Ligand SMILES: CC(C)[C@H](C(=O)O)[C@@H](O)C(=O)O
């Protein structure tokens with residue numbers, strides 16, 4: 041009987057069986073950031089413990105960094121300053137490599153892992169951050185952990201974990217121009233629900249997934265957790281190997297060929313048995329936009345917003361709450377709804393291909409009057425590459441602010457925040473109430489190209505009109 045990648049990777053990293061469903065798992069790579077690590081390091085200090093495998097531990101700073109004048113210290117926000125200082129001290133004292141401010145590799149933790157080749161197929165990867173699922177795009181088993189588990193990994197490089205079930209999600213059909221990986225994953229979450237993945241790892245496959253670039257696969261895997269699945273992955277294939285070749289932490293020469301051989305073996309067998317299977321068809325699908333307060337409250341840009349009484353019973357209360365917060369009415373469309381802020385960035389859509397896609401819309405156009413538009417590269421490397429291509433000029437000329445790398449307005453743990461009831465077209469992954477720094481602020485999740493289209497229109501727009509060249513804003 042064939043095995044899934046999930047099972048192969050899990051079994052290869054099992055140190056001990058703790059019960060029928062619970063194992064002690066070795067963690068190949070531990071990624072650390074400033075928000076969830078201070079107490080974990082403190083716990084080690086109090087017990088007189090060392091970091092077990094410092095060479096398997098990598099830290100960066102992303103959530104709290106200002107995106108304007110990132111390197112001017114101390115930060116105005118004393119809490120932010122404290123977290124950064126703690127990480128600086130902890131990494132120094134415990135001998136952990138810190139890709140911090142001033143490092144060429146600083147950036148959002150889920151962006152710098154793959155782009156440096158730290159993330160590799162067949163690994164187990166943990167990080168005190170729910171969007172660790174992103175790294176599954178390369179065929180790793182990667183998941184978010186809490187601070188007490190960060191402590192456990194620091195001290196032992198292992199974790200006690202419940203084995204997950206595996207749901208195979210086949211995505212089929214040709215996507216239309218103007219439809220991106222973000223639209224695919226929003227559709228998946230809209231279909232299976234924000235709790236649909238609880239207890240599962242999602243294996244994404246099928247022709248429409250195989251067709252995606254590595255960066256696009258990261259966008260899909262990133263949002264697995266928004267669908268309730270702690271882990272999401274794509275089987276490694278030629279796209280994966282081509283992406284990894286030549287990256288800083290990837291073996292070279294013959295060692296690379298050997299690694300590819302081993303990585304290939306990690307992919308799910310063709311006769312692998314899954315706990316569940318779902319097929320999602322994307323033929324003819326329109327760009328997707330969220331209208332509510334969780335990522336599953338999503339519609340096609342050409343669709344009317346749902347009537348609460350037509351929704352499944354368990355979704356009605358949430359829909360009513362969403363309508364109250366957003367101030368939208370059932371039955372109408374989002375197209376033309378005025379936006380105040382446009383944000384392109386985050387670990388979902390803060391990579392080079394995202395800025396390229398948005399620039400395609402922005403070239404020769406201007407952000408509408410009254411819209412605040414922010415472009416925040418996910419990492420130093422993304423910023424540098426984008427600038428080498430002249431993308432920063434495109435954003436500047438269009439009226440976007442071009443910033444330093446960090447999480448920025450995705451979570452607003454830094455000075456980038458919404459104000460009042462502002463409505464933000466955002467390429468990030470969460471639209472929870474208050475998420476972007478203002479209790480009454482409102483978020484519409486969409487692809488970077490859709491954000492660009494909204495920015496220049498001054499209202500929610502259909503990017504397909506821009507790509508067909510029908511709009512001349
Ligand atoms: C700060 C961190 C714990 C959090 C997460 O786990 O995801 C953040 O990255 C987020 O996106 O909400």
Ligand code: SF4
Pocket residue numbers: 102103148149150169171386387388446447450451468469
């Ligand atoms: S970009 Fe947003 S989702 Fe990603 S790690 Fe930062 S805060 Fe979390």
